[in-house]
Amino acid sequence: MIDFSNTLQHGWRRLLSPLAAFLVLLCTAGAAMASPGAHGPNGEHLDGPAQAVTGASSAPRMEAKSEAFELVGYLRDDEFSMLVNRFETNEPVLDAKVEVETGALKAPARFHSDLGDYAVDDAAFLKALKAPGTHAVVVTIIAGAESDLLDGTLQTAGATAGSGAHAHDDGHGHGIPVAAWLAIALAAIGGLIYALSRWPARKVAAQNGGAR
Numbered sequence: 108m109i110d111f112s113n114t115l116q117h118g119w120r121r122l123l124s125p126l127a128a129f130l131v132l133l134c135t136a137g138a139a140m141a142s143p144g145a146h147g148p149n150g151e152h153l154d155g156p157a158q159a160v161t162g163a164s165s166a167p168r169m170e171a172k173s174e175a176f177e178l179v180g181y182l183r184d185d186e187f188s189m190l191v192n193r194f195e196t197n198e199p200v201l202d203a204k205v206e207v208e209t210g211a212l213k214a215p216a217r218f219h220s221d222l223g224d225y226a227v228d229d230a231a232f233l234k235a236l237k238a239p240g241t242h243a244v245v246v247t248i249i250a251g252a253e254s255d256l257l258d259g260t261l262q263t264a265g266a267t268a269g270s271g272a273h274a275h276d277d278g279h280g281h282g283i284p285v286a287a288w289l290a291i292a293l294a295a296i297g298g299l300i301y302a303l304s305r306w307p308a309r310k311v312a313a314q315n316g317g318a319r
Contacts, residue, residue, distance in 0.1 A: 167236075169244060171259030176200060176248050178257060182236050186226040189216060191248060199223050203250035209235055209242050209261075216246075239264055 166181040172194055180189040187207065191200040205216040205225040214232040216225035227233070236242055246257045 167261055167263045169259045169261040171244070171246060171257035173255045173257050175253055175255045176250075176257060178246060178248075178259075180244070180246075180259070180261070182233075182261060182263060185233075186228040187216075187233060187236060188224050188226045189246065190224050200248065200250050203248055205249075206247040207232070208245040208247070236261060237263055 166183055169180040169182075171178050171180075175194060176191055177194045178189050178191045180187060189205070189207075191203065191205065192198060193200060201223055202218050202220070203225075205218070207214055207216050207227050209232070212229075212232050212235055214227045214229040216227045218225050236244075240263065242261045242263065244259050244261055246259070248255050248257065
């Protein structure tokens with residue numbers, strides 16, 4: 108007599124094992140793409156500052172670099188946020204003194220230790236950046252004994268609707284990264300594979316118990 112339970116179990120194993128391997132590959136690839144240090148043929152950085160900010164993809168973006176530092180900035184509804192790294196190593200620059208200037212306006216950028224970014228929330232400064240057009244932005248960075256000026260341009264088409272508010276400890280959510288969803292899916296598949304592997308043992312135990 109054909110044991111359909113074993114056939115079904117082996118079929119699920121053959122299906123789930125490649126799927127689990129594929130999810131592991133996706134997680135590894137995602138980590139590699141998120142890691143800092145990618146360079147072009149002339150030594151230029153391809154990935155910008157190492158950290159990523161949730162909801163940044165749709166926001167107006169600015170990049171700037173010097174021999175010492177590099178940064179990427181995002182214009183959001185409630186702030187102009189910047190991530191700053193050392194250019195040679197991609198090491199995050201934390202707790203530095205940062206000041207941003209555009210036109211006749213100048214404002215300090217407050218450091219957020221939770222995300223490692225610097226942000227300007229001055230209302231007049233944000234209003235100027237949100238005006239449609241191309242804005243020249245100068246960022247002054249003082250980190251210990253090092254200091255530098257970084258020049259960049261920010262292109263805006265008006266209001267930053269859809270750019271999203273920055274995620275800090277003020278109640279805004281961070282969202283769940285793709286890697287977290289992949290890890291959850293991988294854990295679920297692992298649990299299913301384990302449950303299926305225990306199925307024959309439980310079946311034999313039940314049969315032996317019934318035989319008594």
